[in-house]
Amino acid sequence: MPTVQVPAAIDPEAVAQARLGIPDQRILELVVEAFGALSDQTRAKMLYALVRRSLCVRDLALTVGASESAVSHHLRLLRDRRLVRPVRREGNQMEYRLDDHHLGALFQEAEYHADHVRSSLADHPYPEPPSTDP
Amino acid sequence: MPTVQVPAAIDPEAVAQARLGIPDQRILELVVEAFGALSDQTRAKMLYALVRRSLCVRDLALTVGASESAVSHHLRLLRDRRLVRPVRREGNQMEYRLDDHHLGALFQEAEYHADHVRSSLADHPYPEPPSTDP
Helix, strand or coil, X not given: CCCCCCCCCCCHHHHHHHHCCCCCHHHHHHHHHHHHXXXXXXXXXXXXXXXXXXXXXXXXXXXXXXXXXXXXXHHHHHHHCCCEEXXXXXXXXXXXXXXXXXXHHHXXXXXXXXHHHHHHHHHCCCXXXXXXXX | CCCCCXXXXXXXXXXXXXXXXXXXXXXXXXXXXXXXXXXXXHHHHHHHHHHHCCECHHHHHHHHCCCHHHHXXXXXXXXXXXXXXXXXXXXXXXXXXXXXXXXXXXXXXHHHHHHHHHHHHHHCCCCCCCCCCC
């Protein structure tokens, strides 16, 4: 087998530390799958709508301004990726809710991040650091 | 203009409440853009690596097991979407860090969610509600 030349680390300790932050392969796949499901405006809207309460398909469609069939289609994908799950209400009404409470927190942080981006884009151009960080 | 028949809400109060959870259009676009950037394994790995500390391109490449040129390419995209930003270290070394602290929290929640999915997939099959969908 040919030898591949791997460059030496500038800071081997930094590489070792940073590696500890990377989740194992299966978790990483699930994370990437979840983020992929969220990179669609209608689905993102649906999930933000479900942070506050569970909704039936029709009410979810009205909330996000999409057709019931489009919403049903997206719900199947979100259900497959374990982002939403069905719950049965009184009167046999089927509703959908977020699959776990971490998702609400995740969407909240994403919104904070977006808000941070929006304000920094509005207030000042891309900030270049004047000198060194500690 | 033709009249479009919009079906009535099953629970108008629920629709009103749920709508309050949806961020405004610009925030939603930024959120979807961020999630899109994260739906790639190498980029997700890079960002998890940067949660713990800033890294230069070479060390980041070694950390995630990708080439420096691939990592540079991804960094440009992540920088454009305001997920990472450059910081200048002593000795003129350029390093990259997460753009804001909400991102670290977001990745943590995504990892918790993925962990939740993994354990529930292992423990029990997808819980099907007892009867039909509406």
